[in-house]
Amino acid sequence: MRLSVVVDCVDPASLVPFWAAALGYRPADTVAGYAALVPKEGDTGPVLLLQGVPEPKTGKNRVHLDVHPEDAAAHVAALERLGGRRIGAWVEEELESAGIRWQVMADPEGNELCVVHHVR
Amino acid sequence: MRLSVVVDCVDPASLVPFWAAALGYRPADTVAGYAALVPKEGDTGPVLLLQGVPEPKTGKNRVHLDVHPEDAAAHVAALERLGGRRIGAWVEEELESAGIRWQVMADPEGNELCVVHHVR
Numbered sequence: 756m757r758l759s760v761v762v763d764c765v766d767p768a769s770l771v772p773f774w775a776a777a778l779g780y781r782p783a784d785t786v787a788g789y790a791a792l793v794p795k796e797g798d799t800g801p802v803l804l805l806q807g808v809p810e811p812k813t814g815k816n817r818v819h820l821d822v823h824p825e826d827a828a829a830h831v832a833a834l835e836r837l838g839g840r841r842i843g844a845w846v847e848e849e850l851e852s853a854g855i856r857w858q859v860m861a862d863p864e865g866n867e868l869c870v871v872h873h874v875r
Numbered sequence: 876m877r878l879s880v881v882v883d884c885v886d887p888a889s890l891v892p893f894w895a896a897a898l899g900y901r902p903a904d905t906v907a908g909y910a911a912l913v914p915k916e917g918d919t920g921p922v923l924l925l926q927g928v929p930e931p932k933t934g935k936n937r938v939h940l941d942v943h944p945e946d947a948a949a950h951v952a953a954l955e956r957l958g959g960r961r962i963g964a965w966v967e968e969e970l971e972s973a974g975i976r977w978q979v980m981a982d983p984e985g986n987e988l989c990v991v992h993h994v995r
Binding site: 756821 | 898933
């Protein structure tokens with residue numbers, strides 16, 4: 756079934772560069788009040804729809820995206836250059852046989868996401 | 876890039892039947908404190924990770940999923956039987972050339988999602 760992920764925000768257009776880099780997506784045509792991002796040619800994934808809403812963010816988002824890039828440290832640095840910020844330090848956890856580390860980040864409006872590094 | 880969608884909740888295991896039906900997914904192996912759902916054989920899509928957190932939901936989620944089933948009315952009814960509830964009435968909007976209708980719903984813990992019907 757086709758899925759979309761919808762992120763409420765105050766200024767959809769301003770978040771496009773950040774989210775395109777975060778997900779490895781490209782901007783798509785859309786309608787007023789929204790900005791849509793889709794996977795690049797040859798990739799699959801849900802549409803990301805940035806949806807303009809009047810109310811500002813309050814509290815921690817209860818739904819967020821994890822991204823699993825090849826190079827997590829470089830990804831975090833790239834997102835910081837696009838207005839993202841780190842929330843706390845890298846978190847390390849032993850899950851099953853493999854280690855996993857992640858950095859919680861916030862987009863320029865404060866929406867959380869996690870950049871995940873798999874220790875093989 | 877691989878993506879996961881993480882939904883904070885109080886009782887991950889109890890939400891598995893609802894979210895499996897909502898997304899057309901199947902349960903996957905996971906670790907304590909989490910419940911993971913993945914696309915069925917032959918489908919693609921992000922992992923859905925239900926993550927146990929101590930705090931209850933407050934306010935509207937600022938990130939949510941839209942699902943686009945073949946039969947939206949039947950999908951809403953099926954999710955109601957799994958403990959979901961409708962939030963308000965169907966919303967209708969003219970977007971570009973095509974009409975679109977959606978029903979906002981809440982999972983058994985109140986996490987919002989939208990069931991979208993495309994009027995062709």
